[in-house]
Amino acid sequence: MPPKEVYFDLENSGYVPDDVVDVMLPYFNKRGYGHPAITHRLGWEALDLIIGTKELVAKTLNLANPENLVFTHSGTEANNLAIQGYLIANRDKLRGKKVLVSSIEHLSVIFPAQFVSELLGLEVIKVPVDKEGFVDPEVLKYYVDRDVGLVSIQLVNHEIGTIQKLRDLIEVVRDRNPDVVFHTDASDAYGRVRIDLRDLDVDMMTLSSHKIHGPRGVGVLYVRDGVRIEPILRGQLSVEKLWPGVELTPLIAGFRKAVELAFNNFEENVKYLTSLRDKLLNGILNSVSDVVLNGPSGDERAPDNVNVAFKYVEGEALTIELSGYGVYVSSGSACSSRFLEPSHVLLAIGREYELAHGSILFKVSRYHKGEDIDYALEVLPKAVDRLRTLSPLTPRRA
């Protein structure tokens, strides 16, 4: 066993802190374990929990009506519900029209958009981003015409932390075509970047529990009144109008606690995350040569995101090397690593194949301490050095 363990792979999967696990436990077999639509104590308690959690989430978003929120099993499912559900429900009027997504969207936006568009006869167009991952409003203007039906641009990018200037982008879209429905995947913003739905004119928005140290198994989709979407899973409806089956009440209880923890002292949390992020990032830049930051810096970057490309190193190998030291990260596109293909996000911001492959994603958390960052900074140069010594790509000095 390594002397210490530090888990930074929070993009893919997080640990759920004990105080979140604790609130889940009674819901497995003591209270609220019934079906929330059934008229007995265990059902009523489940219903209370579901309603209460939606009220809390609505409050954090400045959303007047909690009934505009629907629970799903994941952020991936919420994105699928938004994209597939909207396109399928409106297939007659949308036939032949266009769906715009940014070229760095999560694959759970891009893939359903492509698949359903093919099925229904629409066209998906990827809007390019600049070298820091920003969609330029002037560029977007060029893409939005009367034939666009749906636009999906995330609030914060999951890999490179770009905080999109979403209000400007929405203004462009509304101005060019008031009929467009605008979806944003806010999974990587929620709890870390302020979201105010009175101010942010989106029609649909995705949230994910595991991205705020809640348990996996809970996603949320906000759907504005009047936006017609179809469920994508079908069966017996319970409390959710757009989602069949029985809600995972224990996990929803955990999510509620995670929301409380993220939004109590929100500003302090964000300040703390930012300080850890900068300590880690600056530490890497100062102690390892030939390193490139992926994505923007400062206030334009998510407070928890550090993504750097190590030249002359294969990211997958570095992930394994760091794992030996007890430092857990993911490489390239975290999510794509199974296939060892470079991340589509990194390619979209213009990273060369090799640099994309040598990229490592760290996410910091309020559960990290300064000494965790110190430990990571102690072992990283050693791990990178050893791999570079082995790599034929490393330039040899005489």
Added chain:
Amino acid sequence: MPPKEVYFDLENSGYVPDDVVDVMLPYFNKRGYGHPAITHRLGWEALDLIIGTKELVAKTLNLANPENLVFTHSGTEANNLAIQGYLIANRDKLRGKKVLVSSIEHLSVIFPAQFVSELLGLEVIKVPVDKEGFVDPEVLKYYVDRDVGLVSIQLVNHEIGTIQKLRDLIEVVRDRNPDVVFHTDASDAYGRVRIDLRDLDVDMMTLSSHKIHGPRGVGVLYVRDGVRIEPILRGQLSVEKLWPGVELTPLIAGFRKAVELAFNNFEENVKYLTSLRDKLLNGILNSVSDVVLNGPSGDERAPDNVNVAFKYVEGEALTIELSGYGVYVSSGSACSSRFLEPSHVLLAIGREYELAHGSILFKVSRYHKGEDIDYALEVLPKAVDRLRTLSPLTPRRA
């Protein structure tokens, strides 16, 4: 608070026993909380768990290759994946063809079949059942011709406990049209009725964790080699080939434990369930007048299922009345109760509207004791009597 509580509403949602919860806990924040496709300790542990659980489930089914199993978030999602996934993947060759489902299938089979068929130009035909819920092979023969593409008939009905003579039905289908793909929803059979895939010639099969006292949040779909299906949710693939996102490892750990508990002493468990079922059913028939059993009896009925219609009583009212006594059940179609529509299953077996509405579903469990049944039998006649006294439908004796 009532003097005692007995939970029979296991069709809709179950409690998860402490020994199942206990094995889940480490996976929230101590081991295997990583993404199973990522190369670090926490990912490897997650992958081990997923592979090990599939191996265990495969063993319980006499299935040679565990890789034919895919995890989903629920039985509902597994049914959707089977039906939607098969029809969408094979839409070109299936256009204009027919989908057969029994008229008592779970709504998570009927609804996706209807929706996707409409979208793709297929026809859904409901095969009738007899008054105990059986599909007659001679009747099925009449429906299966060369234009049938998919058949879905469940192994055990979720509401009335009918154990379908599935081997005979499959034989009819194979004989009439060898190209048909046959799906069965075995959620209400698994762990209670023996399933042997060397003997049961199905192409796809659904299982659900919560139906065996595992946590909600885990479904399983078996897909035979060579059956082409499309994922219905799209995004980054992890370990599952047909399902995107990160597996809910803590819940999978709980499911694994629940499988162990259901299959250790399988025969004894079933015998115990059957004894509780018969004690409850006979007790009701002996102590309450004007009661009708819904579904078959004896060996043709699932060992955990008691579903009876109380004449002159509104089932929803009885559910609430019993809840006051601490006895938790569901009415009519459990799942349909939100809408206060009578169960489509009960209507399909020929129950009149009023009797369907007055039906109550109990499921017994190995966690019930004889005294739980005694308590239910003590309060049921009181509850029924009180409601009948209030009901204008009750025949008045002079």
